[in-house]
Amino acid sequence: MTKARLFLPRDAGALALGADEVEGALVAAQRRRGLEIEIIRTGSRGLYWLEPMIEVATPQGRIAYGPVHAGEVESLFDAGLLDGGAHPLRLGRPEEIPFLKRQTRLVFARCGIVDPLSSADFRAQGGWRGLERAIAIGPAATIEEVVASGLRGRGGAGFPTGIKWRTAAQAKAPQKYVVCNADEGDSGTFADRMIMEGDPFVLIEGMTIAGIAVGATKGYVYIRSEYPHAIQTLRRAIEMARDERALGASILGSPYAFDLEIRIGAGAYVCGEETSLLDSLEGKRGQVRAKPPLPAHKGLFGVPTVINNVISLASVPWILSEGAPAYVDFGIGRSRGTMPIQLAGNLKHRGLFEAAFGLTLGELVDDIAGGTATGRPIRAVQVGGPLGAYFPRALFDTPFDYEAFTAKNGLIGHGGIVAFDDTVDMAQQARFAMEFCAIESCGKCTPCRVGSVRGVEVIDRILRGEKPDENLALLAELCDTMKFGSLCALGGFVPFPVMSALTYFPEDFGSPKAGKAAAA
Amino acid sequence: MAGNDWAGSDWNAERAAARIEALRDQPGALLPILHALQEEFGYIDRAAVPLIAAALNLSRAEVHGVISFYHDFREHPPGTHVLKLCRAEACQSMGADALGAKARERLRVGWGETSADGRVTLEPVFCLGLCACAPAAMIDGKVVGGLNEKSLGVLLDKAVRS
Numbered sequence: 001m002t003k004a005r006l007f008l009p010r011d012a013g014a015l016a017l018g019a020d021e022v023e024g025a026l027v028a029a030q031r032r033r034g035l036e037i038e039i040i041r042t043g044s045r046g047l048y049w050l051e052p053m054i055e056v057a058t059p060q061g062r063i064a065y066g067p068v069h070a071g072e073v074e075s076l077f078d079a080g081l082l083d084g085g086a087h088p089l090r091l092g093r094p095e096e097i098p099f100l101k102r103q104t105r106l107v108f109a110r111c112g113i114v115d116p117l118s119s120a121d122f123r124a125q126g127g128w129r130g131l132e133r134a135i136a137i138g139p140a141a142t143i144e145e146v147v148a149s150g151l152r153g154r155g156g157a158g159f160p161t162g163i164k165w166r167t168a169a170q171a172k173a174p175q176k177y178v179v180c181n182a183d184e185g186d187s188g189t190f191a192d193r194m195i196m197e198g199d200p201f202v203l204i205e206g207m208t209i210a211g212i213a214v215g216a217t218k219g220y221v222y223i224r225s226e227y228p229h230a231i232q233t234l235r236r237a238i239e240m241a242r243d244e245r246a247l248g249a250s251i252l253g254s255p256y257a258f259d260l261e262i263r264i265g266a267g268a269y270v271c272g273e274e275t276s277l278l279d280s281l282e283g284k285r286g287q288v289r290a291k292p293p294l295p296a297h298k299g300l301f302g303v304p305t306v307i308n309n310v311i312s313l314a315s316v317p318w319i320l321s322e323g324a325p326a327y328v329d330f331g332i333g334r335s336r337g338t339m340p341i342q343l344a345g346n347l348k349h350r351g352l353f354e355a356a357f358g359l360t361l362g363e364l365v366d367d368i369a370g371g372t373a374t375g376r377p378i379r380a381v382q383v384g385g386p387l388g389a390y391f392p393r394a395l396f397d398t399p400f401d402y403e404a405f406t407a408k409n410g411l412i413g414h415g416g417i418v419a420f421d422d423t424v425d426m427a428q429q430a431r432f433a434m435e436f437c438a439i440e441s442c443g444k445c446t447p448c449r450v451g452s453v454r455g456v457e458v459i460d461r462i463l464r465g466e467k468p469d470e471n472l473a474l475l476a477e478l479c480d481t482m483k484f485g486s487l488c489a490l491g492g493f494v495p496f497p498v499m500s501a502l503t504y505f506p507e508d509f510g511s512p513k514a515g516k517a518a519a520a
Numbered sequence: 521m522a523g524n525d526w527a528g529s530d531w532n533a534e535r536a537a538a539r540i541e542a543l544r545d546q547p548g549a550l551l552p553i554l555h556a557l558q559e560e561f562g563y564i565d566r567a568a569v570p571l572i573a574a575a576l577n578l579s580r581a582e583v584h585g586v587i588s589f590y591h592d593f594r595e596h597p598p599g600t601h602v603l604k605l606c607r608a609e610a611c612q613s614m615g616a617d618a619l620g621a622k623a624r625e626r627l628r629v630g631w632g633e634t635s636a637d638g639r640v641t642l643e644p645v646f647c648l649g650l651c652a653c654a655p656a657a658m659i660d661g662k663v664v665g666g667l668n669e670k671s672l673g674v675l676l677d678k679a680v681r682s
Contacts, residue, residue: 013653016665048652185647187608193649225555225592226648228661263548264555266590269646283550283576285589301547344651345613351652373614382609386646416651418610432612436646442589 003038004082007055007062009112011044011197012229013190018070019052025073026054033077043198045112046352047099049373055094058084064091099349099368104330106318106338107311108354111198117236119244122201128246130317134209135254142213143169146316148324150336155181155272155309156384156413156489158402161316164306167296168214171304176216178207178258179281179300179307182223182230183265183272186385188416191340192310194352196223196230199314200237201246204260206313208251209320211258214306219258222277224265235262269386269440273488274307276442287442288488309414311340330356335401343369345418346378355400362396365419376421380429380505384413386436387493389500390429410496426505431459433497437490448491451482455498462509472509475502531565540568544575550586554593563594598641599634601679604658607644610651619655619672620644626676640679 006026009019023039030037044051053066054076063084065076072089079087094100105111114121122128134142147162168176180203184192195203207219223231238260241247249257263281265271271280275289278300299305315337319327327337335357341364343350348370365371365381372378380390389410391398398404405412420429434455441448455478462471479495486492502509539556543549553572557564564587573580587593605620620631623642627635634641650656653665659675667675 012648012663013650013665016650016653016656016663046652051653184649187647188610188651189647190649190651226645226658229663263551265592266551266555267592267645268590280551281548283548283586285586342651345610345654386609416610418613418651420613424613429609429612432609436608440646 003036005057006037006039006082007042007057007113008039009044009051009053009198010041010229011051011112011194012227013048013194014044014051014053015229017048017051017067021070022052022054022068022073025070029073029077035082037082040115042114043111043116044194044352045094045100046108046194047094047097047349048351049349050091050097053091053094054081056082056084060084061093061095064094064097065089066091099351099353102368103354104338104356105354106327106330107195107202107314107340108199108352109318110202111194114199116198116200116233117240119201119240122199126321127201127317128205128252130320131205131209131246132252133320134212135252135256139169139213139215142209142320145320145324146213149319149327150324150331150334151312151315151319151327152335152402153309154311154315154339154414155274156186156411158412161308161312164296164308165210165213167294168216168304168306171297173304175218175303176214177300177303177305178210178214178216178219179278179295179305180207180219180221180310180313181272181274181277181307182221182227182310183277184227184310184414185224185269185272186387186414186416188344188382188385188418189342189414190344191342191352191415193227193230195310195314196227196234200234201241202314202317203234203310204237204241204247206316207260208247208258209316210306210308210313212251212256214304216306217257217259219260220281220300221260221262222265222271222281223262224271225267231262231264238262268442269436270442270488270490273490276488277307278305285442287444288490290487311414332356332358332399332401333403335403339400339412339415341400342414342416343419344416346372346374346421347417347419348373357399357401359400360396361391361398361400361417362393364400364417365396369419372419372421374421374423376423378419379422379424380420380426380501382418382420382429382497383416384411384496385416386433387411387489387496388413388416389496390426390504391500392504394504409500411493426501426508427459427463427510430498430501430509431456431463433494433501434459437494441490445485445487445491447482447485448487448494451478451486451491452494454478455482455494459498465510468510472502531561531567533567533571535560536565536568537571540571540575549576550578550583551590554587554590558593561597563597566595600639601660602641602643603675603679604643604645604648606646606648606650606654606656608647608651610647611655614654615668616655619667619669622669622672623676626673627680635680637680640676
């Protein structure tokens with residue numbers, strides 16, 4: 001008799017909700033019942049309100065159950081779990097769950113389905129095909145394919161990835177580096193973590209393609225220390241890729257050489273900024289560098305360096321294997337392809353939603369996420385992390401696209417969406433944005449280092465009712481200085497959450513003039 | 521509850537020197553060395569600074585500057601358990617501020633401090649990437665999501681007792 005196969009995520013989100021306890025209960029139940037079951041630990045499908053989610057392989061395909069509490073495992077077996085039997089937690093075929101069915105999964109195609117540390121699974125599900133094509137067509141054509149795809153940096157800045165690669169490729173140097181920015185610090189984002197835990201080989205494949213394209217033989221992945229599970233999984237995957245000769249002196253038997261090393265961050269948010277990340281990798285304080293020189297000319301240890309976000313790199317294998325025209329077919333305007341949108345915070349259906357650009361903010365939070373988890377009305381939505389603007393319902397018609405958000409004084413950043421219900425105090429959110437900037441400022445430039453501290457003080461004065469009109473004007477002026485005078489996006493973008501809170505929610509600042517000051 | 525994941529917090533110059541020696545030759549060695557020392561001792565003892573400075577040909581001020589820049593690196597031994605509570609926006613939207621206040625009240629500490637009995641260090645963290653499972657925390661390296669007052673209370677009770 002063949003063993004029954006159960007799939008259970010080991011993604012950090014699923015673990016945080018009790019996946020290991022569920023595994024313990026499954027093992028105990030199987031022993032008690034004398035069953036033979038193979039439990040395969042996968043990444044997460046990203047439907048976190050249903051985690052821990054168990055899937056069982058049946059002749060009709062996989063059947064999902066969730067959210068499963070360890071105490072419910074016995075009743076699942078009683079209901080015929082292994083045959084996909086009826087149970088209140090039965091969700092049916094996961095692909096048919098609307099949240100998943102409506103997605104376009106290119107980057108996350110394997111995530112939550114395969115064993116992240118099975119190279120056989122990876123290969124069987126289309127892995128290494130992009131790398132094989134890159135080897136076959138060579139560096140110049142590989143770069144042109146990425147340029148033609150229209151892929152833009154998924155870390156937040158949205159700079160065309162192919163142009164970065166071309167610049168680094170044209171730089172002449174005996175040593176170049178590929179650096180992966182896995183310092184995913186924005187609250188509301190977890191796509192990098194999910195892919196590193198759920199499909200780490202795709203990142204290795206993307207980095208290797210980048211290495212071949214620009215002529216780099218060494219790559220570093222800078223992962224934040226807050227992600228121990230991602231570090232562990234990627235570390236193991238790199239060893240396995242070496243065994244498969246997908247990394248090393250002769251990649252897949254080609255003349256190209258490339259190898260990877262993981263470096264761990266140390267809790268500094270600003271190290272997500274590419275130049276401070278490079279300083280941190282060099283063993284220094286993670287302080288921002290003035291540009292130029294661009295990292296593509298003078299990056300890590302002073303040599304030409306391509307630095308890309310995890311999702312940018314993980315998008316490349318699909319682009320190479322399926323071709324740029326297929327990728328360009330997705331999206332709107334200058335935002336091509338898909339974006340893994342992360343629905344987070346106070347939402348009913350929370351998780352990862354990969355889709356072509358162009359859905360409106362309202363469709364995302366009302367329709368797909370189903371409103372708040374608390375059942376109260378959504379009051380504000382912060383898009384793009386702690387430096388992103390707070391949008392009120394009046395702006396919910398904004399399409400999810402780089403330019404559309406910029407036009408409304410916002411940003412999509414790394415694709416995180418955090419919803420707040422009507423109990424939120426927007427003045428406190430504005431104050432927090434300044435406080436966070438003060439805590440995390442690298443200290444190199446004055447507008448950010450001093451401005452953020454003064455920002456907290458000014459907001460406190462407004463909230464105490466001290467000369468509110470003067471202080472509101474001062475806050476607007478301070479934000480202006482930070483916006484135009486800061487060296488990087490930390491000080492430069494913190495005015496987005498502050499001024500959007502003031503503009504759209506003036507009543508929380510206790511002054512009828514707050515909105516006017518913001519608009520001026 | 522299992523204790524924390526470092527080997528032991530008693531400073532030992534020989535063990536420190538061995539960890540430094542093993543890593544000093546790689547490019548950009550300072551952060552890997554600091555992580556190794558914190559893994560070994562739970563914090564970075566002041567006595568490590570001149571050893572690192574000598575090994576990497578840096579000034580002591582430079583080494584100190586790097587240690588103090590990064591939130592992760594502790595300059596004093598932590599409590600038996602380390603509770604990192606997320607303070608970022610996604611967790612705020614699900615009530616993290618109130619949980620933070622409760623934890624500080626229960627342990628009678630401020631952020632970054634250790635309870636008087638030495639049992640629990642409370643550290644703020646700005647995002648664990650568990651934003652779809654908010655409010656989230658990490659205790660001794662174990663992630664916990666969907667926290668509420670009750671489950672946080674249970675977590676703290678366990679930590680204080682064991």
